[in-house]
Amino acid sequence: xxxxxxxxxxxxxxxxxxxxxxxxxxxxxxxxxxxxxxxxxxxxxxxxxxxxxxxxxxxxxxxxxxxxxxxxxxxxxxxxxxxxxxxxxxxxxx
Numbered sequence: 001x002x003x004x005x006x007x008x009x010x011x012x013x014x015x016x017x018x019x020x021x022x023x024x025x026x027x028x029x030x031x032x033x034x035x036x037x038x039x040x041x042x043x044x045x046x047x048x049x050x051x052x053x054x055x056x057x058x059x060x061x062x063x064x065x066x067x068x069x070x071x072x073x074x075x076x077x078x079x080x081x082x083x084x085x086x087x088x089x090x091x092x093x094x
Contacts, residue, residue, distance in 0.1 A: 010034060018043055025050050028057060039063035053077045057085075067092050 006020035006028075014035065020028040027050055032043030041061040048054050056076040063069055068091050075085035 016041065016043060026054065030057070030059065032059075053079075056082060058082065 001023070003023040004020050006018060009017040011017075014033050016032050016034050018028070018030040018032075020030065022028075026048065028045055029047040029049075030043040031046050032041065034041045039062065041059075043059050045057040048057060054075060054077055058074040060072045061069060062071075068089050071086070071088045071090065072084065073086040074082050076082040
């Protein structure tokens with residue numbers, strides 16, 4: 001089973017830093033920005049630690065009008081260019 005844990009550090013200027021530790025042993029430092037009006041977050045890896053194959057990870061989040069959280073992860077490896085790795089839509093259950 002895959003799991004991730006970490007910390008998000010948003011700044012008043014719209015910049016964002018994220019540190020993520022994965023259950024696979026991979027560690028990420030990501031930097032990017034959030035836009036509160038557009039309800040979007042875009043971050044890209046500054047560092048991918050303990051990774052023999054992964055070179056770059058890009059994450060995008062978007063809160064849609066119905067409250068659905070759209071989430072994509074793109075990944076680049078030693079053998080593959082940056083491409084879609086994960087695409088999810090999370091809906092709130094009341």
